[in-house]
Amino acid sequence: MVAALDRKLLRDLLRLWAQVLAIAMVLACGVMVLVLANGTRASLDLSRQSYYEDQRFADIFATLTRAPETLLPEIAAIPGVARIAPRIESAAIVDLPKMAEPVSAQVISLPASGAPVLNAPLLRAGRMPSPLKAGEVALYAPFAETHGLMPGDRFDAVIEGQRRTLTVTGHLLSPEHIYTIGPGAMMPDDSRFGVIWMGQEALAAAADMDGAFNAISLSLTRGAREEAVIDALDHLLAPYGGAGASGRDGQISHAFLQSELEQLGAMALVIPPIFLAVSAFLVNMVLGRLIALERQQIGLLKAVGYTTRSIGWHYLKLSLGIGAIGIVIGWVAGIELGRAMTRLYTDFFRLPVLIYAPSAWPFVLSAALAMLTVVAGAWRAVGASVRLPPAVAMSPPAPPSFRRGMTDRIGAALGLRQTTMMILRGVTRWPGRAAITLFGVAASISVLIASYFTFDAMALMVDEIFFRANRQHVTLILSQSQTEAVLEDAAHLPGVLMAEGTYSLPVRLIAGPKEELTSLTAHKPDATLSRLIDSDSQPVTMPAHGVVLPEGLAAKLGLSPGDMLRVEALAPPRETWDLPLSATIRQTVGQEAYMSAPALYALMRRAPQVNRIHLRVDAAQYPALFEAAKSTPQIAGITVWTAIRTQFEATINENLTISTVIYAALGMLITLGVIYNAARIQLSERAHELASLRVLGFRRSEVGYVLIGELIGLTFLAIPLGWLAGYGFAALVTQAFTTDIVSLPLVVSRATYTKASLIVLATAIGAALLVRRRLDHIDIVQALKARD
Amino acid sequence: MVFCRKAPRLGATLWIETPMTQAKPVLRTEAVTRVYRTGSVEVHALRGVTMGLDEGEMVVLLGASGSGKSTLLNILGALDLPSTGRVFFRDRELTRASDRELTQFRREHVGFVFQFYNLMPALTARENVALVTEISENPMRPEEALERVGLGHRLDHFPAELSGGEQQRVAIARAIAKRPELLLCDEPTGALDSQTGITVLEALQQVNRDLGTATAIITHNAGIRKIAHRVIYLADGQIAREEINETPIPPSEVTW
Structure with a gap:
């Protein structure tokens, strides 16, 4: 007996495949985002965590002007400090033959004993520089690879005003430099900024830091209070030019990675509920209609002895089937996109190992949520109908009753056609259904706006940063502050x-x-x-x-x-x-x-x-200016604004385009799912009416208007709602994307509103027309005979 | 007429001019057959029906269920096309018209009344009639059409608020409001009790008399045949016999 019902279930799923798929796809979006965001986040977090542990990433970082090493015991004695790692940091201008402009680098000392106690770099190629050989250095691996500087190669750099030739011994990665950003830059650029590690003695000699240090990092004992240690450290370093210590949240690389993790977390929190809610409504709508159509069958099943429970379970299983399809699609898409996103991350975050290895829980969680969603959607539709006594269920349902109301006055006042009145009364008679369409389409538009506005924000950023705020072409960073007389010298540099x-x-x-x-x-x-x-x-x-x-x-x-x-x-x-x-x-x-x-x-x-x-x-004089800068000891760094802009725009175009395409697809899927299902239900419910209209001599286009007019009208109504929601959504996105370095402005251009509306409108019309085509195949005579 | 405006553009091949016969039929069929195929089974619903419907005439098509009367009505109303044979509306061959032209034909010349009324539940009585008058060239006012069927006092009621007989009379008002040349009724009293059925038939007879609309009523109720000018008996998809009724009686005298 159960087997027969299950066969019906499978056939129902196959027969309703298009509608089932349309819902499953919306559901899959929610599942996918959960799997994608949580999976990627977990992979990133796990890689970071083991990297930090293996390489002993510090908890507190401080820089200062110069302090004697005799201060170190006092620092180590601060309650809560586990280990300390003093070092010398400096800036260098690297002169690479292939680069016209000077390249900036951070120089970090390596203790004579070998690997630093904290923030130990990880050797990727070659060997560590010998503490005894002054000219030996190791390079930040991505920087070395970008410039083709292999172990054994030599290059020139100006460190502390002295030009010297250095030999590369190896390539390193470091937990401090997972995300590396040069002074004045907005995003990582391995061709213009690098890190150089050299022996402490050699750097001390160059920087006049014998027996002294100008940077220190600390690790904390378990349970130590970070603020207390920072206060004590600041107090000790103040006489030595301490520039204020900070915890990991003040360390740029850590802060960026952290904010990326938080963004992924926010994505997993904000986006899936939208898709899950829409799918729940869709399941409710479609199942409600299916049960209405099968009302007599339900009566019959009950009459022959099936229990209310077994019939209810049958329809619930149908919704679980939809859920299962959505889960599988969502999982597969989530894994694939997670892999792609992880690949993208390896360009930004230099971790020794970054493999997409999601844990089981996002899969379990997303499946549980998806199943809950479809059951919640099915619950009311199933509950009410299967409880009908068999005799009532077997008789046709009472015709819908319409009431006179405001619609009539509006219709009369505007002199609307009767076909339009039919549409209006349909909306007022089933306001809940209209609300679902309205909500779904508005959600679509808001997702698109929240995705496309990032281009507006970036365009505004480019305009403000490069054309309004920073109208200079080049910024020179001096190694030490000087009097204004230095401006005279600068004015005499070439060009x-x-x-x-x-x-x-x-x-x-x-x-x-x-x-x-x-x-x-x-x-x-x-x-x-x-x-x-x-x-x-x-x-x-x-x-x-x-x-x-x-x-x-x-x-x-x-x-x-x-x-x-x-x-x-x-x-x-x-x-x-x-x-x-x-x-x-x-x-x-x-x-x-x-x-x-x-x-x-x-x-x-x-x-x-x-x-x-x-x-x-003067643009023609750039090479001469760069040459002069390379040999000017007072210049510690140089920022070329046009180069930054080019790189900024290239990065935006690459990364933003990918995510925008994904979000646009997500946005369109909601509209497709909502409008397609609503239109199919309209067609099914009104087949009789629509066929009657054809008999009365209405043309296909006129009957098509009655079928899809309501949906397209609701789509138009949803547009302003979508704009409002989209602006709010965009505000959330700016919050999520704002870091200590970049704050995304909240601007939504008219073009973005227009584009989002047009895409959704086109999708809605497309979905409605897919159903409208079925109208052409309606057999008028058959439709007139078939009474619901 | 919109219908005619189309014809010249499509050329003379579309409407075959045929020689005039003595009577002036509004609609006629020539050896119409209709075969339905469901899977490997062929059902011969009509097996060569030749008939006509004259101006101002009221004809009853009488037959048992399965005799092919509904199929014939559907073909007369251009809701369906015959498998073989030809159908003419005046001098125009419907069997050669496109789907769009058939729609136009129904729109301008045919009024339908069905057993289950086929009203739009979302529209009031007046609006159901207006639905059709809005797309007609020279319709009567919806109120006038409803008054003709005795529903002048129920203009703003929705179908769900009307009795079966009232709903059927709205359907008749809707069918006649465009002043059609043809009124086709499929079991118009099939879902009604006898008393209500009589009021519906009276409405049909009155329309036929006052407006001169050629009317075909299909029914399996033999009593109704007495209100018609002519009765066509259908059996097994063929015309079994025809009967001329010199003195049609008013519906109130019909024994059900």
């Missing part, structure tokens, strides 16, 4: 049309219990190259007093203009000032504080300083 200096001071901003380490830049009121801009992309006139903060940083500290904040200078004069927040600006990359230059120098009681020089340069 320089204009030179403008700025000065940044490392500071700690304190607002109540909240603290942030950042830098405070002296901004000249008359600066024309590097400008500050507000949220309307307009240049900001620098207030004469007080601090100006980017919106994101002000929000983090819980400050609004007019509030007071404490600014602790972490470099001479090492004083603490209480200053008002005078304005906020928009800064999409970097989160620095600004102050009017005269006001800052007055506070510091110092003559104007310069540690960065912005230049406008």
Whole structure:
């Protein structure tokens, strides 16, 4: 007996394949995103964790000007400190024959004893440099590979103003450099920034750091309080130019990876519920209709002795079948996309091993949620119908009753055609069903907007960063701050049309219990190259007093203009000032504080300083300028803005395009699932009416209008709703994507609204037309005979 | 007429001009057969029916279930095409028309009344009639059509709020509102009790008399034959015999 019902189940699934698939695909999207996000996240997290453990990634990081090694026992004695690893850090300009422009590098010392106690680099090729040979260095592996610098090769670099020839001994990776970003850069660029490891003695000699260190990292004992250790360390380092210690969250590589993990977590949290909710509604709609059609069969089954429970279970199994199909598709897509995404990550995150190895729980969780979704969707549809007594079930259902109401007055006032009135009354008679269509289509549009707006945000970022805020072509980073006289020298470099200096001071901003380490830049009121801009992309006139903060940083500290904040200078004069927040600006990359230059120098009681020089340069003279820069000892780094822009745009195009295509597909699938199923149900319910219309002499197009007019009308109504939801969704995305370095602006262009609406409208029309085609095959005579 | 406007563009091959016969039939069939194939089984629903329907005439097609009367009505109303044979509406051959032209034919010239009314549940009585008048060239007002069938007081009721007889009279009002030349009724009283059936038949007879609409009623109820001018008996997909009724009686005198 059960076998016969199960055969019916299989045949139902096959017969309804298109509708089943349309729902299963929507469900699969939810499952896929869960598997993809959680699986990728787990893989990334696991790789990171074992890497950190194996290479002893530190817990606290600090830089300073110069402290004697005699300070080390005191640091090691701070309660909670497990191990300490002092070192020397410096900056270098690398002169590579194939690169016209100078390449920046960070130089890190390796202890004479061999591997550092903390942040041990991992040898990927060759060998570690000998502590005894001054000219031997190891290179950051991706940098070396990009430039083809193999063990045994030689290259020139300017370290601490001295030009020297170095020999490569090996390639390294490091837990500190999973995500590597050069000074002034916005994303990793292995061709323009690298890391050089060299023996401590050699670097100490070059940097005049004998018996001293300028950077230190600590690991903590179990249960130690990070803040307490940081406070103690800052206290000890303050006399030696300590620039403020930070935990892992202040370490750029860690922070970036962490924010990526959080984004994946947010993705797994925000997106699947949308798809699961839509599929639950669809299951409810389709099963409800199927049961209505099979009402008499249900009565018959009951009459011959099937129990309510077994019939209910039969229909529930149908929904579980839909769930199973969705789960399988979602799992397969999730695994495939997870692999692809992991491959993409290996370009950004330099981990020794990164294999997509998802654990079982996202699969179990997604399957459980999917099954719950379909059962929830089926529950009401099944529950009400299978409880009907057999005699009632076997008689045809009562005809739908319509009531006079507002629709009539509207219809009469507008002089609407009767076919339009039929559509309107259908909507008011079954408002729940109309709401599902409305909700589904609006969700589609919002997903598309939240995906496409990232292009708007990036375009705005490019415009603001490269055309409005930073109008310089090149920025020179000086190894030490100097007086403004250095601007004269800069102006005499080849090709320089204009030179403008700025000065940044490392500071700690304190607002109540909240603290942030950042830098405070002296901004000249008359600066024309590097400008500050507000949220309307307009240049900001620098207030004469007080601090100006980017919106994101002000929000983090819980400050609004007019509030007071404490600014602790972490470099001479090492004083603490209480200053008002005078304005906020928009800064999409970097989160620095600004102050009017005269006001800052007055506070510091110092003559104007310069540690960065912005230049406008005659394009023809770039090679000469780069040559000069390579041999100028005071220049520690150089930022070429056009190169950054090119790379920024290339990266955006590559990565954003992939994710946008995926999201667009997801968005379209919702509309396809909702409209296709709604249209099929309309066709099934109204076959009789539609055939009658054909008999009365209505043309196919006119009957088609009655069939799909409601759905297309609802799609139009859903568009403004989708816009609203899309804007909200975009706001969530900007929050998820905002890191300490990049804050995505919330801008949605009219083109994005239009594009999302048109894509969804086209999908809706396409789905409706798929069903409309079936109308052509309706046999009028048969349809008239068949009474539901 | 829209119907005629189409013809010249499609050329003279479409509508075959035929010589005039003495009577002036609105609709006629020539040796119409209809074979349905379901799987390997062939069902001969019609086996060569030649008949005509004249202007102003009321004809009853009488036959047992399975005699082919519904099939014939569907072919007369261009809802179905014969397997062989030809159907003419006045001088135009329907059996050569396209689907679009058949739709146009139904739209302009034919009114249908079915056993189960086939009203739009979402539209009121008045709106159900307006549904058709909106797409007609020279219709009567929906109110007028409903008054003719005695429903002037039930204009704004939905089908679910009307009795079976009332619903059928709305269907008749809808069928006649476009002033069709043909009124085809498939078991119009089949779902009604005798008293209600009489009011429906009265409405049909009145329309036939007042508007001169050629009317064909199919039924298996032999009593109804007495209201017609002519009775065609169908059996086994063929016309068994015809009967001219010189003095049709009013429906109220029909014994059910």
